[in-house]
Amino acid sequence: MSKKIKETVRTLLVEGKIRGFLGLIERDGHVMPHLFGDPQELEHLSLGDHGRAGDARYPLNQILIQLMRAYPEETFAVLVRGCDERGLRELFKWQQLREEKVIPIGLGCPEELARACECEKPFPDNLLDGPKGEKVEGQKVARVNAMDIDARLRFWKAEFDRCIKCLGCRNICPMCFCKECTLEEANLIDSGEIPPANPTFHLVRAIHMVGRCIDCGLCEEACPADIPLRTLYKKVAEIVSEEFGYKTGYTVDEKSPFNIIEVK
Amino acid sequence: MEFKTVLTTCPYCGCGCGLLLEILDGRLIGTLPSKTSPVNQGRLCVKGWSVHEFVTSPNRLIRPLVRKADRLVESSWDEALDLSARRLKEIKERHGPDSIAVLTSAKCTNEENYLLQKLTRAAIGTNNIDHCARL
Numbered sequence: 273m274s275k276k277i278k279e280t281v282r283t284l285l286v287e288g289k290i291r292g293f294l295g296l297i298e299r300d301g302h303v304m305p306h307l308f309g310d311p312q313e314l315e316h317l318s319l320g321d322h323g324r325a326g327d328a329r330y331p332l333n334q335i336l337i338q339l340m341r342a343y344p345e346e347t348f349a350v351l352v353r354g355c356d357e358r359g360l361r362e363l364f365k366w367q368q369l370r371e372e373k374v375i376p377i378g379l380g381c382p383e384e385l386a387r388a389c390e391c392e393k394p395f396p397d398n399l400l401d402g403p404k405g406e407k408v409e410g411q412k413v414a415r416v417n418a419m420d421i422d423a424r425l426r427f428w429k430a431e432f433d434r435c436i437k438c439l440g441c442r443n444i445c446p447m448c449f450c451k452e453c454t455l456e457e458a459n460l461i462d463s464g465e466i467p468p469a470n471p472t473f474h475l476v477r478a479i480h481m482v483g484r485c486i487d488c489g490l491c492e493e494a495c496p497a498d499i500p501l502r503t504l505y506k507k508v509a510e511i512v513s514e515e516f517g518y519k520t521g522y523t524v525d526e527k528s529p530f531n532i533i534e535v536k
Numbered sequence: 537m538e539f540k541t542v543l544t545t546c547p548y549c550g551c552g553c554g555l556l557l558e559i560l561d562g563r564l565i566g567t568l569p570s571k572t573s574p575v576n577q578g579r580l581c582v583k584g585w586s587v588h589e590f591v592t593s594p595n596r597l598i599r600p601l602v603r604k605a606d607r608l609v610e611s612s613w614d615e616a617l618d619l620s621a622r623r624l625k626e627i628k629e630r631h632g633p634d635s636i637a638v639l640t641s642a643k644c645t646n647e648e649n650y651l652l653q654k655l656t657r658a659a660i661g662t663n664n665i666d667h668c669a670r671l
């Protein structure tokens with residue numbers, strides 16, 4: 273367990289620099305999100321590793337948005353991996369969080385996790401503990417790209433056919449913050465139908481992830497139908513990067529293609 | 537200020553998925569699947585994902601209702617239980633125990649379901665007991 277992280281958070285709490293630290297706690301053999309307000313609780317701090325590295329990660333930034341809506345004047349620290357830090361940057365740009373009120377506590381991911389994630393940058397710039405791992409070259413998008421266009425559509429339609437419309441992919445996503453969701457728009461996607469409109473449902477979500485998906489993989493982990501959602505959104509990121517030169521969450525000042533209004 | 541998550545079991549069906557209720561200052565604000573539950577391993581169905589919504593729903597039945605002259609009227613537990621016991625006894629005496637059937641629920645615990653089948657078989661005297669999961 274990271275001493276560095278515990279000590280840093282303890283100091284922030286004791287000095288009154290933060291109202292709380294949003295992280296993970298281990299209780300009765302389970303890992304769960306928790307707001308640490310009392311330094312003594314840090315004894316039970318977890319970094320999200322249970323059976324495997326990073327298998328008990330949760331959408332902490334999503335919870336942070338709720339905390340900051342309730343307490344806009346307070347400052348919070350939050351546990352971030354590389355993906356979460358990318359998420360923070362976009363959430364600042366989308367004005368869902370205020371940068372001056374958030375202190376990131378950075379954790380680098382081990383190689384095992386970076387490989388499973390096919391992660392482009394498995395560590396945050398604000399690295400406090402953990403390795404500064406290397407970029408992993410992805411195979412999954414390459415495999416889809418290798419199919420001809422008809423085979424690709426057949427592949428995705430067969431995957432989407434298993435969808436039970438639990439909406440878990442949307443609910444767990446730390447970057448889904450809209451008040452009204454197009455996936456529940458009856459004019460576009462019939463309600464009470466399973467699988468939901470194929471491929472409309474999934475492609476609508478994929479398009480909405482332009483400039484938002486920071487490739488944390490929580491959606492795919494939450495999908496009871498084992499649909500390779502992460503590969504789909506990685507493909508979206510590839511297109512956005514090639515066509516618009518935009519890489520989600522890598523810069524603080526640049527805006528995503530969906531966040532630019534050009535007046536001609 | 538307090539934010540915590542509470543581990544519990546989904547009440548909707550017999551699978552027993554582990555879920556986390558998100559509590560901010562004593563208010564229930566959301567549900568997350570438990571990643572460390574061996575049952576569902578971080579996944580939920582649409583019902584599990586919305587568990588927090590019914591807890592505070594104004595449509596939730598929290599008191600017994602007794603039908604009086606075709607209207608459902610809120611009553612005390614004592615009144616509702618006395619009435620049920622009296623009517624069940626009358627029906628059993630007049631038409632025999634097999635004229636009664638009991639339907640129990642996937643939302644109860646195993647132990648509650650056990651108690652109800654005990655009541656049905658031992659007290660009422662019928663094997664007519666089934667479960668909503670088979671409807």
Ligand code: SF4
Pocket residue numbers: 326353354355356381385386387389391392393394395487488489
């Ligand atoms: S995507 Fe995976 S490897 Fe990359 S930072 Fe996030 S958890 Fe770590």
Ligand code: SF4
Pocket residue numbers: 441444445446447448481484485486487488489490491492502505
């Ligand atoms: S990987 Fe999935 S859960 Fe994570 S930001 Fe992208 S769409 Fe959301």
Ligand code: SF4
Pocket residue numbers: 434435436437438439440441442491494495496497498499501
């Ligand atoms: S998590 Fe999987 S099954 Fe659930 S709505 Fe999303 S794609 Fe469909």
